[in-house]
Amino acid sequence: MIKRYSIILLVFLLISCKSNEEKAFFDFDSVEYYSLNKNKEKEIIENNRTGIKDSILNNILYSEFPDKLDNDVFYKTINFNGFSKFQLSQKDIEYLKNDVFLEKFSLKVFELNKACAPEYRDILVFKKNNEISGIAKICLSCGQFYLVSSKKEIKTENFGKEDDYKSLEKLFNTYKKDKN
Template sequence: MTKPLIKSVIIILIFSSCQQNGDYYFHFDEVNHYSIKIDENELFDLEEKKNISKNQQLKLDIILNNKPKKITDTTFIPRLTVLGFKKNKVPSTKHVELNKIFREKHHDEVYALACVHVYRDILIFKKSDSIIGIAKICFDCLNSQILGTSANTIEFGQSGDYGKLYKLLNYN
């Protein structure tokens, strides 16, 4: 092989190995986990009511709908505990494990469940006290809404990562 060809092969190998373990979604120094125990039927009953309070509507928008739509929409976060969410700071000893889950990965098989997403878990990622990422997780449907990253999140949670994340967050 000629030297230019060998250099090209090496560059291709390096590039393809980088593709297997892609970018981290977030570079964070703090993570807050908000969770709520709420029955789906309670949410669906609330959704059927005609006159509901602003707090009830916000709860529905967060748990069942696409709120927030942008990473800059953070006004709902201080209201989460008022809405019934429990807040826990994820210990920094768990950050390495979180990074292993919240990064671009390639999976041979990708699964999706067809169910109504109920986002009972929300992770708020911070760097220097600024919110840099939001991840809403539905462990029942194995689905997520992730904001604040330019990384490809389409295969998030596959290959057992939802189970790993569940165990990591429910460490008590």
């Protein structure tokens, strides 16, 4: 009998903690999605193989760059150098705000292949009142991410559950499909 009540109490505590703990990683009312074009990706691979490297583009794709939200070089590069830009719908913005980019309580974090080197081909730029409030670079292949936020105290440890990546991939593919 005591075991049953203990389990019910534990479940109740977990649910109440979850609702109190969920905070958005970013304050935003619009989101721009940038996707690396296939032709540009092939060009980068070929150039890297032959030793010709675009250091800015390589930093965007392979490293934790930018480290600040106000990096003009980053924005100029993603806007003019082989990325397609999409404005997310209000429905998709609400989905990201309420279901994906939250500090979440999780008993189990899904681990993809963290041993691979990330290739950040998918980038989200979050804006609030037309001012950039965050950047999320996502590698769907190995499940790694890089976030820069105007919020100083965000905890991203529980981001990246299997469902997060699957839903992001599905969302990204709908925008890419509309382009073709």
